[in-house]
Amino acid sequence: MSIPLLEVRDLHKSYQLKGRPPLEILHGIDFRLSAGECRPVCGPSGAGKSTLLHILGGLENPDRGEIFWKGESTSGWDRSRRAVWRRKAVGFVFQSYHLIPELTVEENVRLPAMLAGVQLGEAWEDLLDEVGMTLRRDHLPAELSGGEQQRVAVARALVLEPDLILADEPTGNLDGASAAAVLDLLVKMVRHRQKSLLLVTHDETVAGRVGTPFRITDGRMTETRS
Numbered sequence: 001m002s003i004p005l006l007e008v009r010d011l012h013k014s015y016q017l018k019g020r021p022p023l024e025i026l027h028g029i030d031f032r033l034s035a036g037e038c039r040p041v042c043g044p045s046g047a048g049k050s051t052l053l054h055i056l057g058g059l060e061n062p063d064r065g066e067i068f069w070k071g072e073s074t075s076g077w078d079r080s081r082r083a084v085w086r087r088k089a090v091g092f093v094f095q096s097y098h099l100i101p102e103l104t105v106e107e108n109v110r111l112p113a114m115l116a117g118v119q120l121g122e123a124w125e126d127l128l129d130e131v132g133m134t135l136r137r138d139h140l141p142a143e144l145s146g147g148e149q150q151r152v153a154v155a156r157a158l159v160l161e162p163d164l165i166l167a168d169e170p171t172g173n174l175d176g177a178s179a180a181a182v183l184d185l186l187v188k189m190v191r192h193r194q195k196s197l198l199l200v201t202h203d204e205t206v207a208g209r210v211g212t213p214f215r216i217t218d219g220r221m222t223e224t225r226s
């Protein structure tokens with residue numbers, strides 16, 4: 001069997017709130033994601049979907065458990081190794097777009113490269129074209145619709161060609177037609193580049209358009225392979 005892009009073993013996470021018993025969210029999450037695989041992550045509100053995505057993206061630490069990246073355990077990575085990995089290997093798309101309001105569309109898309117100190121070729125302009133935002137490149141986020149902002153966020157997530165895209169309810173703020181268009185665009189672009197996608201959603205219709213769902217139930221991940 002080939003080495004998965006991402007493998008998670010026995011991941012646990014709880015939150016300690018002052019004067020209250022710990023809130024146990026993830027109770028031993030196990031799963032594998034292959035290179036080029038697109039999977040939705042489903043589960044009810046409060047199940048721990050965002051928590052899991054934050055841990056996978058290195059934005060939060062688990063209490064215990066192990067994460068392997070291309071077969072290598074990430075446990076021994078120091079802060080700077082983690083930061084470099086996060087910038088180069090992972091692209092994020094959030095529900096509320098998270099564009100920088102003071103930067104134009106073009107600057108927002110190029111931002112990851114600037115932060116990583118990477119010189120971009122001209123491919124990023126094709127990316128802008130692919131998300132249909134070339135004519136709006138000088139606009140600020142506040143001048144765009146929700147769907148347009150999310151398309152900019154999709155281009156930004158892909159600009160450094162990361163192997164893994166983590167998307168947390170990326171269409172949660174959009175209305176039906178716009179949500180479907182952004183979702184289809186994201187999935188098409190990820191597939192075309194043969195990258196991997198974990199997309200959090202509680203919407204079964206959205207999940208069905210992405211792939212075979214992982215489900216978080218009672219803090220554990222279950223698979224529904226068709």
Ligand SMILES: Nc1ncnc2c1ncn2[C@@H]1O[C@H](COP(=O)(O)OP(=O)(O)OP(=O)(O)O)[C@@H](O)[C@H]1O
Nearest residue numbers: 015023025043044045046047048049050051052202
């Ligand atoms: N920083 C935190 N401190 C304390 N509790 C937290 C923290 N972050 C999340 N939680 C709790 O952890 C649980 C899981 O939260 P999480 O945001 O991962 O759920 P979710 O599955 O993404 O839900 P939703 O579908 O509503 O976005 C919730 O009960 C939440 O209140």
Ligand SMILES: [Mg+2]
Nearest residue numbers: 049050051168
């Ligand atoms: Mg969430």
